[in-house]
Amino acid sequence: MKKYSGYLIDLDGTVYNGTEKIPEAVQFVKQLNEESIPYLFLTNNSTKHPKDVANKLRDMGIDAKEKDVFTTSMATATYISEMSPGARVYPIGEEGLDFALKQAGLIVTDQNIDYVVMGLDRGITYEKLATGALAIRNGAKFIATNGDVALPSERGFLPGAGSLISVLSVTTGVKPIFVGKPESIIVDQAMDVLGTEKSETVMVGDNYYTDILAGIRAGIDSLLVFSGVTTPDDLSSIDEQPTYTIDTLDQWSIK
Amino acid sequence: MKKYSGYLIDLDGTVYNGTEKIPEAVQFVKQLNEESIPYLFLTNNSTKHPKDVANKLRDMGIDAKEKDVFTTSMATATYISEMSPGARVYPIGEEGLDFALKQAGLIVTDQNIDYVVMGLDRGITYEKLATGALAIRNGAKFIATNGDVALPSERGFLPGAGSLISVLSVTTGVKPIFVGKPESIIVDQAMDVLGTEKSETVMVGDNYYTDILAGIRAGIDSLLVFSGVTTPDDLSSIDEQPTYTIDTLDQWSIK
Numbered sequence: 001m002k003k004y005s006g007y008l009i010d011l012d013g014t015v016y017n018g019t020e021k022i023p024e025a026v027q028f029v030k031q032l033n034e035e036s037i038p039y040l041f042l043t044n045n046s047t048k049h050p051k052d053v054a055n056k057l058r059d060m061g062i063d064a065k066e067k068d069v070f071t072t073s074m075a076t077a078t079y080i081s082e083m084s085p086g087a088r089v090y091p092i093g094e095e096g097l098d099f100a101l102k103q104a105g106l107i108v109t110d111q112n113i114d115y116v117v118m119g120l121d122r123g124i125t126y127e128k129l130a131t132g133a134l135a136i137r138n139g140a141k142f143i144a145t146n147g148d149v150a151l152p153s154e155r156g157f158l159p160g161a162g163s164l165i166s167v168l169s170v171t172t173g174v175k176p177i178f179v180g181k182p183e184s185i186i187v188d189q190a191m192d193v194l195g196t197e198k199s200e201t202v203m204v205g206d207n208y209y210t211d212i213l214a215g216i217r218a219g220i221d222s223l224l225v226f227s228g229v230t231t232p233d234d235l236s237s238i239d240e241q242p243t244y245t246i247d248t249l250d251q252w253s254i255k
Numbered sequence: 256m257k258k259y260s261g262y263l264i265d266l267d268g269t270v271y272n273g274t275e276k277i278p279e280a281v282q283f284v285k286q287l288n289e290e291s292i293p294y295l296f297l298t299n300n301s302t303k304h305p306k307d308v309a310n311k312l313r314d315m316g317i318d319a320k321e322k323d324v325f326t327t328s329m330a331t332a333t334y335i336s337e338m339s340p341g342a343r344v345y346p347i348g349e350e351g352l353d354f355a356l357k358q359a360g361l362i363v364t365d366q367n368i369d370y371v372v373m374g375l376d377r378g379i380t381y382e383k384l385a386t387g388a389l390a391i392r393n394g395a396k397f398i399a400t401n402g403d404v405a406l407p408s409e410r411g412f413l414p415g416a417g418s419l420i421s422v423l424s425v426t427t428g429v430k431p432i433f434v435g436k437p438e439s440i441i442v443d444q445a446m447d448v449l450g451t452e453k454s455e456t457v458m459v460g461d462n463y464y465t466d467i468l469a470g471i472r473a474g475i476d477s478l479l480v481f482s483g484v485t486t487p488d489d490l491s492s493i494d495e496q497p498t499y500t501i502d503t504l505d506q507w508s509i510k
Contacts, residue, residue, distance in 0.1 A: 122381040129379075130413045137411060149426050156392060158385045163426035171404050171418035 001244065001253060002221070006196030007032060007039035008187065010205030011053070013228020014249075015041070018152070021060035022227050028249040029062050035255055039068070040190050042203075044180040044210060046073040046119030046145035046161060047094035072145045072180035073097040073119060075189040077104035079179055080115055080143060088112055090135055092128050092164075093119035097145065113138075118168060118176070119145035120161040129167050136172045146180025148210070181205075182213035187220065202243070206230060212242045225249055256499065256508060257476070261451030262287060262294035263442065265460030266308070268483020269504075270296070273407070276315035277482050283504040284317050290510055294323070295445050297458075299435040299465060301328040301374030301400035301416060302349035327400045327435035328352040328374060330444040332359035334434055335370055335398060343367055345390055347383050347419075348374035352400065368393075373423060373431070374400035375416040384422050391427045401435025403465070436460075437468035442475065457498070461485060467497045480504055 009015065015025040032039050041064065043053065050069035057064035073093070077100040080087055089106045090113040091097050097119045101108055106115075113135040121128070136142050147162035169175050179185045191201055202221045205211020206228025215222035224230060224242035227249070235241065246252055264270065270280040287294050296319065298308065305324035312319035328348070332355040335342055344361045345368040346352050352374045356363055361370075368390040376383070391397050402417035424430050434440045446456055457476045460466020461483025470477035479485060479497035482504070490496065501507055 124379065124381050124384075126377040126379050126414070129419075130410070133414050133418075134411050155385070156389050157426070159381070159388050159422055159426040163388075163422045164384075166421040166425045167414055167418045170421045171412070171414040173404075 003255060004202045004221070005037065005200040006191065006194045006202070007037065008042045008190050008194070008201065008203045008215075009039055010181075010203075010207070010211045011041050011043045011045070012152075013206035014204060014211070014225060015057070015062070016060060017228065021062075022249070024248040024250040025227070026061050028252065028254075029064075031254050033063060037254060038194050038196060040070045040194055041068055042070050042181070042186065042190050044072045044146040044148055044161075044186075046071060046076070046097050046180070047122075048096045049099050050074065050096075070186075070190050070193060071096055071100065072186055073100035074103070075186040076117060076119075076143060076145050076179040077101045077106060078189050078192075079185055080104070080117070081106055084114060087114040089115045089117055090132060090140070091117045091119075092124070092132050093117070093121050093145065094123070113140045115141045115143055116168065117143045117145070118161070118165050120151065121164060124164060129171075132168050133171050136168060136174050142168065142172070142174050142176040144176035144178045144180075147178045148180075181210040182217060184214060184218035187214050187218035191218075191220075204249075208234060208238065208242070213240075215242075216240055223252065225252075258510060259457045259476070260292065260455040261446065261449045261457070262292065263297045263445050263449070263456060263458045263470075264294055265436075265458075265462070265466045266296055266298045266300070267407075268461035269459060269466070269480060270312070270317070271315060272483065276317075277504070279503040279505040280482070281316050283507065283509075284319075286509050288318060292509060293449050293451060295325045295449055296323055297325050297436070297441065297445050299327045299401040299403055299416075299441075301326060301331070301352050301435070302377075303351045304354050305329065305351075325441075325445050325448060326351055326355065327441055328355035329358070330441040331372060331374075331398060331400050331434040332356045332361060333444050333447075334440055335359070335372070336361055339369060342369040344370045344372055345387060345395070346372045346374075347379070347387055348372065348376050348400065349378070368395045370396045370398055371423065372398045372400070373416070373420050375406065376419060379419060384426075387423050388426050391423060391429050397423065397427070397429050397431040399431035399433045402433045403435075436465040437472060439469060439473035442469050442473035446473075446475075459504075463489060463493065463497070468495075470497075471495055478507065480507075
């Protein structure tokens with residue numbers, strides 16, 4: 001195994017499953033801290049404030065700070081502000097998206113919209129969708145935090161960001177730019193934050209079609225851990241394999 | 256020109272444009288009444304009660320009654336009740352859908368759902384979408400009133416039924432059965448109501464991709480009137496032509 005100077009770590013299915021922590025992951029993060037190896041928690045959850053994500057991790061015994069969390073909303077906001085600093089953005093999403101856009105110095109507005117940005121919004125209304133659709137038809141750029149079509153919950157799989165976003169793409173005929181995993185944009189943004197090079201960074205996650213593909217598309221190594229969605233069986237029919245696969249994170253040596 | 260015993264007549268673009276009546280259409284309907292030729296107004300508008308549609312027509316000087324209006328919600332309700340009389344149906348839609356389902360003897364409920372039925376719903380919420388998605392994942396059949404992706408309004412094109420419906424099809428992976436134009440189901444249902452045979456019925460409308468295609472798919476003759484969406488230019492690249500085309504309905508002789 002190669003030694004890496006930077007780790008990008010998925011959360012759900014990798015560090016915890018819903019509200020249950022995965023003990024081997026807690027230990028793994030502890031080792032990264034002890035060895036002072038830089039890492040970021042990389043999540044497609046666009047709705048949460050990074051502080052709340054860090055709080056959840058601390059409740060599970062992980063010494064996480066707000067700065068250790070990089071959400072797809074933060075990646076989206078950074079992506080837009082790099083292209084168009086101070087742009088006028090109409091968000092359809094929750095608290096985490098609103099926070100990230102303002103944090104990046106973007107103007108949140110429903111007038112003279114340069115960008116329509118959409119993520120999961122459990123407070124969705126027809127008026128929000130109408131405003132977004134009209135702006136896109138008037139030439140606003142269309143950016144989406146992530147394409148996950150389903151959201152695991154105790155009730156079963158609920159509509160995910162990708163399914164809500166389809167309203168705007170179907171009605172306008174304009175496909176959005178997706179930022180979150182499996183796209184490379186979020187990985188590139190995260191490496192900028194981490195300050196590590198591609199060759200020395202590894203993407204760790206449980207889901208081949210989001211985490212691992214994001215790593216592959218960004219041109220970095222990937223470590224698939226079978227603690228969540230993807231099983232060894234799933235992998236057998238896949239051409240582009242992860243760089244490494246392990247059952248649990250205690251099988252991985254960081255030094 | 257052949258003489259027809261039954262007319263199926265589109266509304267928006269054919270009888271009126273938004274709030275403006277089309278005088279030649281008003282005259283045309285008057286002639287049908289004078290000659291006692293059966294007809295139905297056939298609309299993909301799933302949100303309105305047929306009584307309200309008739310009222311709008313009467314305000315334009317057309318002697319229309321509730322029984323002369325056949326909405327895609329009514330076609331959808333009839334379609335379901337023919338397959339499964341008294342079925343348990345979860346509607347995501349507006350007043351017109353709710354009315355039609357109850358009128359057809361179906362049980363409107365959010366428990367033990369046999370059918371999820373979706374149309375345009377400007378009161379859409381995440382909870383409605385979640386309930387629909389969970390029911391479809393649990394085996395409920397998925398029916399859609401119509402697939403129109405955009406809704407003309409004074410503000411521009413707003414999200415139509417077809418774009419909202421995509422949330423459920425994208426998140427569940429299940430494609431709905433569409434009932435409204437350009438599908439043949441609504442035309443078949445309308446001929447049942449009218450009591451006319453295919454060979455003696457004609458579909459009249461302004462939109463090739465909804466009205467005329469519905470006629471073609473149902474195997475009946477069609478009359479395209481250039482008073483709305485489709486232009487003569489649009490037709491030049493189309494293989495399956497309408498049976499007839501005219502500029503305005505005063506060019507058509509019913510007898």
